[in-house]
Amino acid sequence: MRDFISSNKSDWDELAELVRRARKSMRRMTPEELGRIDVLYRRTTVHLSQVASRTSDAQLCRYLNDLAASAHSLIYLPPRQPVWKGLVTFVIEGFVRAIARTWRFHAMSLVLILSGAVIAYIAVMRDPMAAYAMMPAGETRLPGSTPEQLREILRSNREIGDGGKFLFASFLFVNNLKVGILAMATGILAAVPTVMLLVYNGMLLGTFVAIHNRAGIDSEMWAWILPHGITEIGAVVLFGGIGLMLGHAVVSPGLRSRVECLRQTSAEATRIFFGGLGMLVAAAIIESYLRQSHLSTSARLAFAVSTVVFWVLYIAHGVLRERLPLNSDEVALP
Numbered sequence: 001m002r003d004f005i006s007s008n009k010s011d012w013d014e015l016a017e018l019v020r021r022a023r024k025s026m027r028r029m030t031p032e033e034l035g036r037i038d039v040l041y042r043r044t045t046v047h048l049s050q051v052a053s054r055t056s057d058a059q060l061c062r063y064l065n066d067l068a069a070s071a072h073s074l075i076y077l078p079p080r081q082p083v084w085k086g087l088v089t090f091v092i093e094g095f096v097r098a099i100a101r102t103w104r105f106h107a108m109s110l111v112l113i114l115s116g117a118v119i120a121y122i123a124v125m126r127d128p129m130a131a132y133a134m135m136p137a138g139e140t141r142l143p144g145s146t147p148e149q150l151r152e153i154l155r156s157n158r159e160i161g162d163g164g165k166f167l168f169a170s171f172l173f174v175n176n177l178k179v180g181i182l183a184m185a186t187g188i189l190a191a192v193p194t195v196m197l198l199v200y201n202g203m204l205l206g207t208f209v210a211i212h213n214r215a216g217i218d219s220e221m222w223a224w225i226l227p228h229g230i231t232e233i234g235a236v237v238l239f240g241g242i243g244l245m246l247g248h249a250v251v252s253p254g255l256r257s258r259v260e261c262l263r264q265t266s267a268e269a270t271r272i273f274f275g276g277l278g279m280l281v282a283a284a285i286i287e288s289y290l291r292q293s294h295l296s297t298s299a300r301l302a303f304a305v306s307t308v309v310f311w312v313l314y315i316a317h318g319v320l321r322e323r324l325p326l327n328s329d330e331v332a333l334p
Contacts, residue, residue, distance in 0.1 A: 102245060117205045120203035136204075141208065184243045187243030
């Protein structure tokens with residue numbers, strides 16, 4: 001055994017040193033050194049099998065096993081990406097490709113919100129008293145409000161400083177996040193509460209629009225709500241889509257168990273959840289700083305249009321990346 005160790009120890013020491021250097025930085029390794037790791041790894045596995053089958057030296061066997069395992073992880077496991085690189089990849093395509101794969105649930109979520117908005121808008125336009133049944137307690141923007149009162153609220157808080165706007169943005173983010181998490185988490189209850197919450201939020205929007213429309217306030221109202229609303233409502237739509245995904249996994253798991261179906265669904269849901277968080281942060285900043293600024297109505301509407309263009313192009317990019325064989329290894333051979 002001593003002869004075996006003495007004749008092979010130099011290879012083991014060389015492999016251990018190469019593994020140590022490779023763990024620090026694979027980029028600094030030369031092609032010859034990387035090839036040497038492969039050669040020494042295969043040689044060490046042979047030594048390991050010889051020691052395990054012919055001797056009872058547990059300590060040497062454990063040492064060679066750990067050394068071979070370390071080299072194996074460098075050769076066969078994919079290299080670790082820096083955190084920042086993974087984050088950039090997620091923002092560029094990971095998030096939106098997850099949306100593209102689950103677009104039916106998000107489309108249904110959007111339909112539910114719009115349905116609630118249309119129903120409430122028609123109801124309030126026909127009977128203004130219906131607004132009292134849909135708006136939350138303490139709301140001052142009601143059918144009895146004059147156009148001057150409504151405009152005053154739309155133009156309020158424009159003089160507060162950056163500190164106050166930052167606190168307001170934090171409050172908005174937390175409040176919107178609560179709505180999003182509620183719409184998402186209640187999906188586990190067959191998505192029934194999710195559906196009700198999406199319709200109700202749509203009804204709030206429809207009632208708000210109807211109240212201002214009846215007062216003859218249109219362009220300024222849309223300039224007040226659209227710049228942040230497009231991103232904010234988009235995030236709520238995605239959270240609602242997650243809730244519908246979870247509900248579908250519970251109600252119709254197919255041949256899989258509900259636990260297995262929920263586990264598989266949660267992977268996509270997690271990606272969309274973190275993307276939605278980013279959208280809520282952006283919406284809170286826009287709502288606090290841009291909405292409460294002295295920008296003109298036309299400038300606000302122009303910003304809203306640019307937001308729509310951005311999200312349409314971003315989502316279209318994700319759909320194309322998900323469905324088209326953009327990579328050579330994805331192209332089907334004839």
